[in-house]
Amino acid sequence: MAKKNISMYFCQECGNETSKWMGQCPACGAWNSLVEELVDKKTQVKLSKNTELKTSRLSEVDANFDVRITTDIREFDRVLGGGIVPGSMVLVGGDPGIGKSTLLLQTCQRLCIGGTSVLYISGEESLAQIKIRANRLGEFNDNLHLLCETNLDDIKLVIEKEKPTVAIIDSIQTMYNESVSSAPGSVSQVRESTGVLMEIAKGLGITVFIVGHVTKEGTVAGPRVLEHMVDTVLYFEGDRHASYRILRGVKNRFGSTNEIGVFEMRECGLCEVANPSEFMLDGRPQDASGSIVTCSMEGTRPILVEIQSLVSSTAFEIPRRMATGCDYNRVNLIIAVLERLKDQNTKKNCGVFLGKSDVYVNIAGGIKINEPSTDLGIALAIYSSYKDITVDPYTICFGEIGLSGEVRSVSMAEQRILEAKKLGFKNCIVPGSNLKTMSKISGINVVGVSTVKEAVDYISK
Ligand code: TYD
Ligand code: MG
Numbered sequence: 001m002a003k004k005n006i007s008m009y010f011c012q013e014c015g016n017e018t019s020k021w022m023g024q025c026p027a028c029g030a031w032n033s034l035v036e037e038l039v040d041k042k043t044q045v046k047l048s049k050n051t052e053l054k055t056s057r058l059s060e061v062d063a064n065f066d067v068r069i070t071t072d073i074r075e076f077d078r079v080l081g082g083g084i085v086p087g088s089m090v091l092v093g094g095d096p097g098i099g100k101s102t103l104l105l106q107t108c109q110r111l112c113i114g115g116t117s118v119l120y121i122s123g124e125e126s127l128a129q130i131k132i133r134a135n136r137l138g139e140f141n142d143n144l145h146l147l148c149e150t151n152l153d154d155i156k157l158v159i160e161k162e163k164p165t166v167a168i169i170d171s172i173q174t175m176y177n178e179s180v181s182s183a184p185g186s187v188s189q190v191r192e193s194t195g196v197l198m199e200i201a202k203g204l205g206i207t208v209f210i211v212g213h214v215t216k217e218g219t220v221a222g223p224r225v226l227e228h229m230v231d232t233v234l235y236f237e238g239d240r241h242a243s244y245r246i247l248r249g250v251k252n253r254f255g256s257t258n259e260i261g262v263f264e265m266r267e268c269g270l271c272e273v274a275n276p277s278e279f280m281l282d283g284r285p286q287d288a289s290g291s292i293v294t295c296s297m298e299g300t301r302p303i304l305v306e307i308q309s310l311v312s313s314t315a316f317e318i319p320r321r322m323a324t325g326c327d328y329n330r331v332n333l334i335i336a337v338l339e340r341l342k343d344q345n346t347k348k349n350c351g352v353f354l355g356k357s358d359v360y361v362n363i364a365g366g367i368k369i370n371e372p373s374t375d376l377g378i379a380l381a382i383y384s385s386y387k388d389i390t391v392d393p394y395t396i397c398f399g400e401i402g403l404s405g406e407v408r409s410v411s412m413a414e415q416r417i418l419e420a421k422k423l424g425f426k427n428c429i430v431p432g433s434n435l436k437t438m439s440k441i442s443g444i445n446v447v448g449v450s451t452v453k454e455a456v457d458y459i460s461k
Pocket of ligand 1: 095096097100131265267
């Protein structure tokens, strides 16, 4: 009987498959993301007859993840959890043009200098284009081998022949597997290709880096569809117009997630930013109301960021609320809390009325922060803008805000305070409950507050 292809519809965002086209993906809720693909109709159920299979005891397994290969780029090593684990698979996702190829080529450069053999496979650029990029990045040695190819069967043969320590696939969306009939970049191709690469990685102990473009339109499958297959998922993000880039660990089987690496895109490639707080606070306005510095933990690292707010009377029926870099709903919640502040003694409401004001909140520098410890900073920035009072520029604050206006404790308060001290801050407004469990830190004035009211009173002094 002739092989028959049937068509299925795949969501390009999450990879969910349905037999009919729909306007909205039932799994992830993305609109207009379903694309038709042909899949081979073959029976996939295979009964295993292998009776030789043996189970193992945990004590018999010998796992040595300590033999990591360092990339010599500290920010990159940190996000990987201390270096490259041999035989692992790492997905580097990000918007087109953000600098994924640059980062990986730079990693190749460092790895080669360290004596590691690297195979860089590009399906997007020609050898000449890679050469031009490499010229901008500096000296390369002969440990780096290049290949411009998109056929995975050929790539597999080359990898098996050359046996590099690290292989880089510059963009999984350009790769294709002849056994799959759909076009390169489609969900089935991307999945199948990743499966093949996974076999290579696990079978030969080669570390494979995969580049995946995050796409806005539904024509190319995003890296999300293969997040579950790989060991480590890193996203390279940043404002296209700003020069800094953040490499964020989203999943890591060999280390902690939420770690970030900060880079700056320069003329000669990416440079590490060793002290991101300084970088984020650069250009802070002096004596301006609505601005306060807070400290957020990104993985194990504290980062100081400036929160700005602008409160102005509205020209509309319904006031505008805008949040850039932080959660919109969180800002609305904090506005509601500010409207209901209670005086401790008189128990009367002494909140600020924002029902007739537009409120804009922005985390300066374009960084996105989702940590609740920035709540207090957002509240104080809004309050300071509304009352038009300037917060002392050497003051930082952090704390999570609860619905009844209490300031709740946050994790790693000491590290945050020490980071502020390192950058020359003099005062620190922290949750009172944190103060109880913390050892004393000299050289910085630490003020504990238990309610938002206490915090606003402190900055209004
Ligand atoms: P690229 O690595 O090609 O992005 P991706 O692979 O994620 O699509 O990055 C391209 C951008 O980086 C491009 O806009 C130019 C800029 N760039 C520099 O500013 N300096 C450099 O040294 C290099 C190599 C690129
Ligand atoms: Mg690229």
